[in-house]
Amino acid sequence: MDSIIVKGNGPLNGQIPIAGAKNACLTLMPATLLSDEPLTLTNAPRLSDIKTMSALLQSLGCEVSQLQDGQVLVMSSHALDNHVADYDIVRKMRASILVLGPMLARDGHAVVSLPGGCAIGARPVDLHLKALEAMGAELELKEGYVHAKAPGGLKGGTFEFPVVSVGATENALMAATLAKGTTVLKNAAREPEIVDLADCLRRMGAQIEGDGTDTITIQGVERLGGATHPVVTDRIELGTYMLAPAICGGEVECLGGRIDLLGAFCEKLDAAGIEVTETDKGLKVARRNGRVRAVDVTTEPFPGFPTDLQAQMMALMCTAEGTSVLEEKIFENRFMHAPELMRMGAEIDVQGGTATVTGVERLKGAPVMATDLRASVSLILAGLAAEGETIVNRVYHLDRGYERVEEKLGNVGAHIERVSGQ
Ligand code: EPZ
Secondary structure, eight states: OOEEEEEOOOOEEEEEEOOBOHHHHHHHGGGGGGBSSOEEEESOOOOHHHHHHHHHHHHTTOEEEEEGGGTEEEEEOTTOOOOEEOHHHHTTOGGGGGGHHHHHHHHSEEEEEOOOOBTTBOOOOHHHHHHHHTTTOEEEEETTEEEEEOTTOOBOOEEEOSSOOHHHHHHHHHHHTTSBSEEEEESOOOOHHHHHHHHHHHHTTOEEEOBTBSEEEEEOOSOBOOEEEEOOBOHHHHHHHHHHHHHHOEEEEEETOOGGGSHHHHHHHHHHTOEEEEOSSEEEEEEOSSOOBOOOEEBOSTTSBOGGGHHHHHHHHTTSBSEEEEEOOSOTTOOTHHHHHHHTTOEEEEETTEEEEEOOSOEEOOEEEOSSHHHHHHHHHHHHTEESEEEEEOTHHHHTTOTTHHHHHHTTTOEEEEEOOO
């Protein structure tokens, strides 16, 4: 298994191109199941999770081709011949549940394995199922699979999500595009990935209003056509790389970055003493002198501070001046990076969903291990701020969500290399 070796660094300078969003692409790809005409996605990220979603779609009979070194995905679902999403693929990636709504909406039946728990929390899919039931789906759970039927087709309805869920909003939104009549989704997620999905569905002929607000109204149509759609910038990759100069000093321009994708995060960087400026190519981030200031962070659904940047922000706070309190409100077990950061000399006290971090002058390199994607990259960031060498193991987590991390950071002056394992 590969490892990443990071050596403590001086200032970083240069440009980092930001890829298309993994989490947008993982919901845009299943949208192909809604139409028998081709869907082309440009600006797709080259990640192992995208390969897993391709494999899932192919297992259903969808054709998927990768062009331009994987940055363009051409998909066609004109000959779907299987409506069963198998456990062997679904267990590898929870986003697999997103094939349920589209398959059910188009063909009136689908069988999808339940994803099961994961490292950051229990992550049930009950809201996905309840939203589909509100559109008339008949669901039965048998032997770990959801058997879904809508013999006369889905029907529009009103559903209010009891808690904001990105994935359940996406599943319901896709399904509603082909339901008869009007569907209203209340307390819907407002993430940029939802707006990107709605944009793509509109290009395919869907009638959607209100995406980006907490109430989305969808007028069902008979059929959807093909489209070409560019995947929105990955705001989490963007935030991660914005933290690199914040941790090491220097000035880095993140190409393709936009403040509107990360408003709450940028406010916290500002409070910590990091300069963020908009340029015509993206966002420039600079830390000119002195230690960063400690800031408190609470994770929330968009437009709040994203849970997917909590681990990386913790890495920054480990060397800040003062004490910061990080509250994780989305997932119940998302502090597994904390004990690893402590092995590098960080002072962190975790009590339930709250981590109190007292900044230290300098971290110390150590071999570390992470159990999820964002935790892994937080350890790389911490390694950049540490004295000596940090070896990050279990790099396969990283490859799920960051393309060519060592190249992107290496190009701005980071001492980072990948070592192939046996
Ligand atoms: C998406 O997961 C992202 N994944 C996650 O990205 C991200 O952390 C999360 O949204 C929150 O922003 C993708 O887009 C593929 P949720 P999702 O449904 O949709 C509870 C990363 O690192 N809930 O918004 O699964 C749930 O347990 C990751 O890239 C239910 O109770 O998240 C959680 O506490 C990991 N029942 C909360 O809602 C449900 O049916 C929000 O989860 C669904 C969710």
